[in-house]
Amino acid sequence: MKRNRRRPESLSLPMQLWMAVFLGLALLYIVGLSLLKSAGDLHVTNEITGENYVRILSGRYAEVLWLSVRLAALTTLISLALGYPFAYIMTRLGPRARVWVLLLVIAPSWTNALIRIYGWKILLYANGPINSLLQTLGIIDRPLKLLYTEGAVLLGMVYAMLPFVILPVYTGIERMDWRRVEAARDLGASPFRAFLTITLPMTLPSLLAACVLTFLPSVGLIFLSDILGGANTVLWGNVVQDELLKSRDLPFAAALSAVLLLLTLIVILLYRRAGGRGEEMVF
Amino acid sequence: MKDRTPLLSLRGVKKRFDGFEALRGIDLDIYPGEFVSLLGPSGCGKTTTLRLIAGLDSADEGVILLDGQDISNLPPEKRQVNTVFQQLALFPHMNVEKNVGYGLRMRGEKKEKIAKRVQEMLSLVQLSGLEKRMPSQLSGGQQQRVALARALAVGPRVLLLDEPLSALDLHIRRFMNRELKRLQKESGVTFLYITHDQEEAMNMSDRIALMNAGAFVQVGTPQELYDAPATAFAASFIGQSNLLEGTLREADGERGILTIGNADVPCRLRRPASSGEKWFLCLRPERLRCAAAPEGDFALPAVLREHSFVGGVLRSEAELADGRLLILQRQAEEDAPMTPGQPVFISWNPETAPLVPWEEATHEA
Numbered sequence: 001m002k003r004n005r006r007r008p009e010s011l012s013l014p015m016q017l018w019m020a021v022f023l024g025l026a027l028l029y030i031v032g033l034s035l036l037k038s039a040g041d042l043h044v045t046n047e048i049t050g051e052n053y054v055r056i057l058s059g060r061y062a063e064v065l066w067l068s069v070r071l072a073a074l075t076t077l078i079s080l081a082l083g084y085p086f087a088y089i090m091t092r093l094g095p096r097a098r099v100w101v102l103l104l105v106i107a108p109s110w111t112n113a114l115i116r117i118y119g120w121k122i123l124l125y126a127n128g129p130i131n132s133l134l135q136t137l138g139i140i141d142r143p144l145k146l147l148y149t150e151g152a153v154l155l156g157m158v159y160a161m162l163p164f165v166i167l168p169v170y171t172g173i174e175r176m177d178w179r180r181v182e183a184a185r186d187l188g189a190s191p192f193r194a195f196l197t198i199t200l201p202m203t204l205p206s207l208l209a210a211c212v213l214t215f216l217p218s219v220g221l222i223f224l225s226d227i228l229g230g231a232n233t234v235l236w237g238n239v240v241q242d243e244l245l246k247s248r249d250l251p252f253a254a255a256l257s258a259v260l261l262l263l264t265l266i267v268i269l270l271y272r273r274a275g276g277r278g279e280e281m282v283f
Numbered sequence: 284m285k286d287r288t289p290l291l292s293l294r295g296v297k298k299r300f301d302g303f304e305a306l307r308g309i310d311l312d313i314y315p316g317e318f319v320s321l322l323g324p325s326g327c328g329k330t331t332t333l334r335l336i337a338g339l340d341s342a343d344e345g346v347i348l349l350d351g352q353d354i355s356n357l358p359p360e361k362r363q364v365n366t367v368f369q370q371l372a373l374f375p376h377m378n379v380e381k382n383v384g385y386g387l388r389m390r391g392e393k394k395e396k397i398a399k400r401v402q403e404m405l406s407l408v409q410l411s412g413l414e415k416r417m418p419s420q421l422s423g424g425q426q427q428r429v430a431l432a433r434a435l436a437v438g439p440r441v442l443l444l445d446e447p448l449s450a451l452d453l454h455i456r457r458f459m460n461r462e463l464k465r466l467q468k469e470s471g472v473t474f475l476y477i478t479h480d481q482e483e484a485m486n487m488s489d490r491i492a493l494m495n496a497g498a499f500v501q502v503g504t505p506q507e508l509y510d511a512p513a514t515a516f517a518a519s520f521i522g523q524s525n526l527l528e529g530t531l532r533e534a535d536g537e538r539g540i541l542t543i544g545n546a547d548v549p550c551r552l553r554r555p556a557s558s559g560e561k562w563f564l565c566l567r568p569e570r571l572r573c574a575a576a577p578e579g580d581f582a583l584p585a586v587l588r589e590h591s592f593v594g595g596v597l598r599s600e601a602e603l604a605d606g607r608l609l610i611l612q613r614q615a616e617e618d619a620p621m622t623p624g625q626p627v628f629i630s631w632n633p634e635t636a637p638l639v640p641w642e643e644a645t646h647e648a
Contacts, residue, residue, distance in 0.1 A: 179372040183368055184374075186360075186434075187437060188386050188389040188390050188437060189385075197389075202376060
């Protein structure tokens with residue numbers, strides 16, 4: 001499992017340089033910015049202060065962070081619960097059917113994400129198709145409040161993130177050596193126990209990668225909560241956006257971003273400790 | 284051995300894959316404690332046979348009986364047979380101990396019992412002390428032993444081995460052959476061993492089931508297969524042989540006269556044959572005598588062609604009058620030196636030269 005594939009490090013030098021300049025420096029800039037004092041209207045003074053962070057600790061921000069993390073975690077869980085079986089069944093399909101299903105998974109991303117979310121909004125309207133259908137069938141008397149709820153945001157997030165579970169998990173299961181599952185069956189494991197003891201642990205790296213790929217973007221999503229959650233669901237990303245575009249407080253927005261950055265770092269460190277490797281994330 | 288009831292039986296087993304007939308109705312009985320090899324060239328249906336017995340594929344026709352019970356429709360986990368796979372299929376995320384104990388855990392055995400059995404198995408395959416190693420930290424031979432221990436730990440009625448040594452190099456392979464034979468004797472488990480290596484099969488097996496093109500060619504002891512090959516394929520796949528085409532001139536009970544080219548040679552008839560029929564005479568290289576002057580009742584004149592030393596033996600080719608080549612094998616120091624180009628006379632003991640049914644196209648192994 002712990003194979004050490006050594007490649008000449010120097011080959012990745014151009015990429016590392018690119019990353020250092022455009023990612024590393026940019027992130028450092030944000031962290032630096034977060035330690036300055038705001039002069040209002042996107043201006044800063046050169047006074048160094050930690051008060052932006054004190055402000056984060058004191059306000060309602062903990063609550064927002066908790067909601068963001070909770071929604072992202074729920075999104076990840078639901079996406080995994082839906083995506084893993086989907087990917088598993090996909091690998092059991094014939095080669096032709098597999099190509100078509102793969103196409104169906106990828107095809108929606110050819111349309112702008114914003115447009116697809118507006119599509120969901122239309123579906124969820126009080127007088128939208130879902131409510132009309134339920135009313136016609138006599139299941140409900142009055143339209144349900146679907147839009148501008150946490151549930152709507154969750155639905156949108158799962159919808160947006162599902163391919164990021166299906167694709168890595170599909171590759172993971174695809175790459176797995178099925179003969180090991182046969183060996184488990186041969187040794188007396190029922191199909192379900194063979195899945196639990198062999199298939200699942202052997203595809204765990206791809207599962208972990210799917211977690212990271214789903215959780216991290218989910219924490220930072222802005223437009224989804226805007227469109228589907230309205231003013232009822234304010235996530236961390238929305239707070240950053242507000243500070244930047246409405247309050248025009250550059251250092252405070254930077255401090256809020258730095259918190260998100262720290263969270264990302266923690267998640268990646270956890271992922272590494274759980275045995276995840278970067279190369280599994282490439283699909 | 285044959286008077287006992289068979290442990291594992293195949294009855295008219297057929298299997299097709301996309302119109303390709305992988306098994307064309309095979310029958311086989313394996314008796315308790317036997318070491319049987321399925322021998323044949325690649326693609327002959329050996330692995331398919333094994334997968335059907337293990338329950339990893341299902342037969343289109345026919346039944347598989349274990350102890351007289353039809354197991355054809357049981358899933359693999361319900362069959363008391365276990366497999367050592369060609370690619371071993373060790374579980375990479377479990378250490379040696381966990382791999383070997385896997386089957387017992389699936390059966391819900393108690394921890395102490397599993398630990399004890401694992402220790403027994405590891406000492407049987409001589410891997411004690413490596414319990415905590417991961418498969419990736421073991422050598423090829425060691426991984427082999429883990430795979431064996433894992434399959435044997437469950438206590439199978441029949442152990443199926445699918446060319447488990449094919450990934451090892453020759454030296455280790457021959458060593459593992461002896462090890463396997465020892466293991467089989469010590470454990471008393473019935474082995475069904477798949478191989479395309481006839482030497483391996485000859486070394487280890489009580490009986491060999493020779494396969495070709497989805498059917499059994501001959502089933503018998505290594506000696507039977509060598510001494511009395513049923514077909515030209517069997518003669519050429521097991522050991523080396525010279526097949527000489529001839530016509531039976533006389534057939535009188537067990538004695539016959541075969542005309543090869545323009546020479547008449549005596550032969551032993553082990554099966555019914557009548558004069559006028561075409562037969563192959565199977566001449567094993569090491570059973571041919573080669574002399575400068577004719578000796579005995581008959582001899583085929585030939586010219587010695589090439590020589591080569593193979594260990595202590597001398598292999599040479601002799602060209603018969605009609606241009607056919609015979610391969611000979613002699614003890615290097617035995618005969619007076621002979622040189623290529625020299626006329627010689629080839630003879631043999633008719634008792635050791637079986638007749639093999641003639642067929643149009645002969646297979647080359």
